[in-house]
Amino acid sequence: MKQTVMGIYIVQPEGSDAAEELVDIRVVIEGTEVLRSLRNVTVALAMLFGLIYGLNFSYPRELKATSEVIQKVFFNLDGHKLSPKVHALKNKMLE
Template identity: 45%
Template sequence: LEQLTMAVCAIRREGEGLWEPPEDIGIVIEGVEVLHELTSFASACALLLGLIYVLNLAYPKPLRFTFEVLQKIIMQLDQHKMSPKVQNLYGRLQSLQ
């Protein structure tokens, strides 16, 4: 965990299958667990975006577009400022409907 820039982590008991709910869901920022015992991955992702905003953090470079899609397409926040790459994906998704 110390090497992670940002992550939503699930702690599972050894031998537990993926169909079982995790023992704990938490958020790690710069190697420090900042939140734990969250109720779901969805709430953890929303809280991670909130923490990024409140702490004025930049998205990690390798995950920049992933976070932008999560923020602008999934959560529909600040949609008028999409990068061309994300705008292209959004257009493709809209054409599928």
């Protein structure tokens, strides 16, 4: 986790089955665990994006397009300014 720029971690006890209920979901920013014991991955994703947006962080370069789609298409935050790639994807989704 210490080398993670931004991420969501799902922590399960050793030896648990992947189909079992998730035990602990954590949000990490710049190697620091900022949230833990979240209910599900959806809540963790919303909280991560809330932190990114509220604290005015930049998205990691490798996840820029993915982050833009989640923020602007799914969360409708600043949704009127889309990059050409994201705009094309949005149009295809609406067909």
